[in-house]
Amino acid sequence: MDIDVRGPRFGAAVTTVVLAVVLVTGSAWLLAWQTLAFALGAAGGVGRSPYGWLFRTAVRPRIGPPTEFEAPEPPRFAQAVGLVFAGLGLVGYTFGPDWLGLAATGAALAAAFLNAGFGYCLGCEMYLLVRRLTVRAG
Template structure:
């Protein structure tokens, strides 16, 4: 079942804020929260993430029904990519080196910002490229 395209973009906006605060403050617990949000989105789809739930319950009723939809697989893959970067970020901040935590968190922030500001989902594009490559290899 296709999803409302506004949901993942809303989630990316919240992710952008969370990751920016992590980079400014170095708050590992906040990065752990974002890692959990990514994990839930990767495991159950963006609708199962905390930001997807918030969009569905609070935002969507106020902005009306969607006019555009997208398949759920690319945003779900993007959540898995975000999860990988967040885990590396957590490792960098907790075990070291700190630059690794900063770099991984910064990369995740850049991807979330691209989706928020321009509607360009880097992880979704990676998913489509991987699908093309694996389809042509068969």
């Protein structure tokens, strides 16, 4: 079943704010929260993530029904990519080196900002590229 395209963009906007705060404060706890949010989105789909729930219950009823939909697999893959980067960032902030935390969190922030600000989902594009490559190989 396809999903409302506004949901992942809302989640990306919240993620952008969270990751920006992590970069400013160096908070491993806040990055741990974001890592959990990515894990839930990767495991259950973006609708089952905390930001998906917030969009579905608080935002969507106020902005009206969706007019555009997308397949759920690319955003779910993007959540898994975010999970990898947030996990690396968490390792860096918790155990070191600090540059790993900064670099991985910065990369995740850049991807989230692209989606939130411009509607360009880098992880979704990676998903489509992987699909094309595996179809050719198979």
